[in-house]
Amino acid sequence: MRRRLAAAGLALAAAAVLGVAAELDCLAQSEAVEEKGPQGKQARFREFLGKVHSYDQLRTAARSGVPNAGKKATAEEIEKHKTALAEKIEEARKEAKPGDIFTPDSQKAFRSAIDKAHSGKRAAKIDRTIVQGEPVKLDLYVNKPYPEKIPITTVPPTLLQHFPKLPKKIEYRVVGNDLVLEDAESNLVIDIFPGAFPNAPPHD
Amino acid sequence: MRVLIRVFLGLLLAAPAPAQQVTLPKAKGSVRFAVIGDSGTGEKPQYETADRLRLAREQFPFDFVLMMGDNIYGSKTPRDFARKFELPYKALLDQKVSFYASLGNHDVPEEQQYKLFNMNGQRYYSFKKGDVRFFALDSNYMDPDQLKWLTEQLQNSNDEWKIAFFHHPLYSSAAAHGSSVELRGILEPLFQKYGVQVVFSGHDHVYERMAPQKGIAYFTEGSSGQLRRGDVRGAGFTAKFFDTDCSFMLVEIAQNELYFQTLSRSGETVDAGKVTRAEAQKVVVPTAAARPRHDLALQLLQTRPEPR
Numbered sequence: 275m276r277r278r279l280a281a282a283g284l285a286l287a288a289a290a291v292l293g294v295a296a297e298l299d300c301l302a303q304s305e306a307v308e309e310k311g312p313q314g315k316q317a318r319f320r321e322f323l324g325k326v327h328s329y330d331q332l333r334t335a336a337r338s339g340v341p342n343a344g345k346k347a348t349a350e351e352i353e354k355h356k357t358a359l360a361e362k363i364e365e366a367r368k369e370a371k372p373g374d375i376f377t378p379d380s381q382k383a384f385r386s387a388i389d390k391a392h393s394g395k396r397a398a399k400i401d402r403t404i405v406q407g408e409p410v411k412l413d414l415y416v417n418k419p420y421p422e423k424i425p426i427t428t429v430p431p432t433l434l435q436h437f438p439k440l441p442k443k444i445e446y447r448v449v450g451n452d453l454v455l456e457d458a459e460s461n462l463v464i465d466i467f468p469g470a471f472p473n474a475p476p477h478d
Numbered sequence: 479m480r481v482l483i484r485v486f487l488g489l490l491l492a493a494p495a496p497a498q499q500v501t502l503p504k505a506k507g508s509v510r511f512a513v514i515g516d517s518g519t520g521e522k523p524q525y526e527t528a529d530r531l532r533l534a535r536e537q538f539p540f541d542f543v544l545m546m547g548d549n550i551y552g553s554k555t556p557r558d559f560a561r562k563f564e565l566p567y568k569a570l571l572d573q574k575v576s577f578y579a580s581l582g583n584h585d586v587p588e589e590q591q592y593k594l595f596n597m598n599g600q601r602y603y604s605f606k607k608g609d610v611r612f613f614a615l616d617s618n619y620m621d622p623d624q625l626k627w628l629t630e631q632l633q634n635s636n637d638e639w640k641i642a643f644f645h646h647p648l649y650s651s652a653a654a655h656g657s658s659v660e661l662r663g664i665l666e667p668l669f670q671k672y673g674v675q676v677v678f679s680g681h682d683h684v685y686e687r688m689a690p691q692k693g694i695a696y697f698t699e700g701s702s703g704q705l706r707r708g709d710v711r712g713a714g715f716t717a718k719f720f721d722t723d724c725s726f727m728l729v730e731i732a733q734n735e736l737y738f739q740t741l742s743r744s745g746e747t748v749d750a751g752k753v754t755r756a757e758a759q760k761v762v763v764p765t766a767a768a769r770p771r772h773d774l775a776l777q778l779l780q781t782r783p784e785p786r
Contacts, residue, residue, distance in 0.1 A: 343588075343591050344591065344599075345591055345598045345599030346591070346593035346598065346599075347591045347592060347593060348556070348592075348593065349555075349556035349558075349559035349560070349592060350556045352588050352591055352592060353555065353556055356588055396660075399659050399660040399663070400660060402659060402660065403658065403659075403660045403661070406646065406655045406656065406658060406681075407583055407618070407646075408583055422552075422553055422554045422586055423552045423553050425583040425584045426583055426584075426585075426586070426587075426618060427583065428583055428617070428618050428619075428646065429618070429619055429621075430660055431620040431621070431625075431660060431661060431664050432660060434619070434620065434621040434622065435621075435622055439621075439622065439623065443587065445587070445619060458586075458587035458588075459587075459588070461586065461588070
């Protein structure tokens with residue numbers, strides 16, 4: 275019963291968050307102005323950023339009632355925090371599916387950014403960074419954990435310069451040919467853009 | 479009699495080899511630390527290298543240890559943190575030696591909250607010891623925010639010494655990974671502009687010292703638990719390497735000099751020398767403590783294939 279109430283609470287929080295989507299759009303828009311004007315990077319990713327901020331709000335709501343690990347935690351405290359937070363987010367996003375955040379329009383924007391970054395002499399350097407980061411091919415699932423035993427692949431800095439800025443503890447990952455959005459606090463996969471890197475270098 | 483001889487020989491072989499003399503100057507008021515990388519396997523080589531580090535501290539009482547990442551391989555349960563970090567370094571932790579970690583590709587972001595890694599919840603951070611400012615970076619994820627932070631930190635640092643450390647080496651002739659060229663293109667101009675003198679990294683499971691590049695001394699120490707035997711290919715920038723056993727570094731900074739000594743798991747000195755501030759480009763000088771057999775290794779460089 276308590277679990278159901280908690281889930282209902284989170285669902286309400288999620289609804290509230292979606293309700294302020296317009297507000298978040300404004301936020302994204304203002305960031306766009308700050309970046310390079312309305313045609314700038316942030317503006318092109320407005321829809322994506324709005325959805326990422328919604329997720330961030332949902333995570334903030336999910337943190338309530340979860341034991342806080344703090345900045346100087348023991349391994350046990352870190353484990354408890356991560357596990358409890360992941361459980362609450364998984365419950366609140368149980369309907370989550372690929373493409374919820376990487377929508378078709380967002381995928382176009384990312385594809386364009388990747389093509390722009392991965393061009394000319396930079397392409398070889400980006401590929402080399404991916405290879406040196408011990409690339410992996412994994413079957414990942416939205417709203418499920420990224421396996422901890424598997425190395426986190428290095429994200430080429432040039433790509434990060436072309437991608438929109440994310441809230442704290444939400445990070446991009448390059449996994450095989452896919453672009454993955456990961457919650458670095460709960461270790462959950464937030465969303466996947468399959469085939470974002472059709473020409474990714476070979477992986478294990 | 480034979481039995482006695484066997485027992486004596488057995489005891490002799492079982493006893494750990496005595497630590498080789500630490501030749502660092504141990505100057506009054508100097509900043510002393512150790513460097514380990516790619517350590518967190520929880521396997522025997524890590525434990526043995528950690529024990530050698532403990533023995534080295536008896537001769538050279540360092541205050542802290544820099545970790546080059548891959549601090550916890552594989553699973554990351556509390557039991558793993560104990561087996562892959564707390565137990566191998568227990569003696570040092572008990573002696574209040576502080577560990578300052580950077581994150582490798584086998585680490586997870588939540589390690590930044592682990593109190594014994596002293597990251598204070600940050601992926602990248604800086605701290606000061608004496609006249610030395612250390613910059614711990616997250617080379618897995620060099621995003622614009624981190625670069626902005628680093629630029630500001632370097633701009634605002636008036637410290638005599640500026641030392642950066644992170645997982646991926648900007649220069650490496652190891653076959654497994656090699657130089658992180660893209661990262662080098664981004665970081666090296668900043669290091670040059672703001673006077674970073676020394677950079678430590680890991681990732682490649684070997685020890686390699688580079689000839690100064692653009693005035694900066696680069697070291698790779700990625701074999702304090704892992705080891706890729708015979709992986710160094712050697713390149714024009716390679717000054718010295720050791721890839722036949724695990725190792726760690728001891729470092730002492732006294733005024734304008736940074737002294738280093740690299741020891742193997744068996745306690746052998748495999749490299750030693752000093753970097754002089756302001757003229758690092760010219761004076762990375764190997765000292766007599768580096769044994770001749772590793773000069774042989776340098777000759778071998780010429781016979782190995784070109785690095786990637």
